[in-house]
Amino acid sequence: MVTHIWRILSNKQYLWVKWIHEYRLKWKSFWDAPTVASASVGCRKLLSIRYLIRDIFISRIEDGNNTFTWHDIWSDNGPLANFISYRDIKLVGFCGQTMLYDICSDDSWLWYNEWHNKYPQLQHWVIDSHEHLFFNCSFSTQIWSYSASLSKLAIDGSTWKDVVSKLHPVAHRKSCDDIAAKLLFGVSVYFIWQERKRRLFNKSSMSCAKVKDLIYSTLLMKIMTIKWRHSRHVQIMKADWKVP
Structure with a gap:
């Protein structure tokens, strides 16, 4: 059944x-x-x-088109219909069939702001967009500044579009500096995402300095495992990264 x-x-x-x-x-x-x-x-x-x-x-949100806002479990608070009255739902212009996709616009909720005071469960809710998660919050900003200082390629930016536009010209290049920059970008994204999950689901966190150390050590190990050609540029790159 x-x-x-x-x-x-x-x-x-x-x-x-x-x-x-x-x-x-x-x-x-x-x-x-x-x-x-x-x-x-x-x-x-x-x-x-x-x-x-x-x-x-537990509903898998994805784009929100298959998640019922009020009745599916998609947050830590359980079904929103358990504490939000149907009268309030109707007053906002929604209905029982409203999908999660329909209540978000421009990284904000479409319900009344007063709900955040009326329903304590919603007080700290913000839409965790990619732009906010990876570029606009103070934690990720510090990580990107650190990553940019390590790389000869400026991979910091304010949006995904900015970063992709900077990485696109070197996507198929195979110079040692370009490879290191692309690896650094991937490692930075990975540890920002891991820290987000740690804070959401484990209710714990790591300091920014610790995450920076993890980024550096992970990238250093990756550089050490690659079979590089013997060239002056590779030697300079290894010296910059202090590869033993």
Whole structure:
């Protein structure tokens, strides 16, 4: 039964799943659909056990087009419908079928700002966009400044577009400096992302100095494992990085 529920929630490409979404759920959230007497025994059985197993189904957000804002579990606070009243939802102009994609615009929430005071669970919510995560927060800004100081290629920037435009000309180059710059970019992104996950899910954090040390040591090990050609440029690069 749990497998059947998972297939419904994942909208798997089965004929019976499509039938349930179109004729039984009528594209409502599985968690909010009413149990009607005309439903088959199997459907009523699935709906009767849904709240017993609800906590094990966490929605994968992706672009938000397949996540029901109020009824799916996509945040640490559980379903938003558990504490946000349906009256408030309607007053903002949303409905039970509103998708997560529909409540975000330009890195901000489309609900009333007063909600952050009315509902304590929302007080510290911000949309963690790529621009904010990798470029606009103080932590990532320090990391990029450090990475830029290590590389002869200026890979710092304010947006993804800026960084990509700087890296694009060297994407296929194979000089030692260009390879080191591209490796440095990848390592920096990796450790910024790891720190984000650590703070969100483990409720812990590392200092900026520690992350800088990890970036340097990881890149140094990578440089040491590459089989470089014997040339003056490679020797200079190794000297700059203090490769033993």
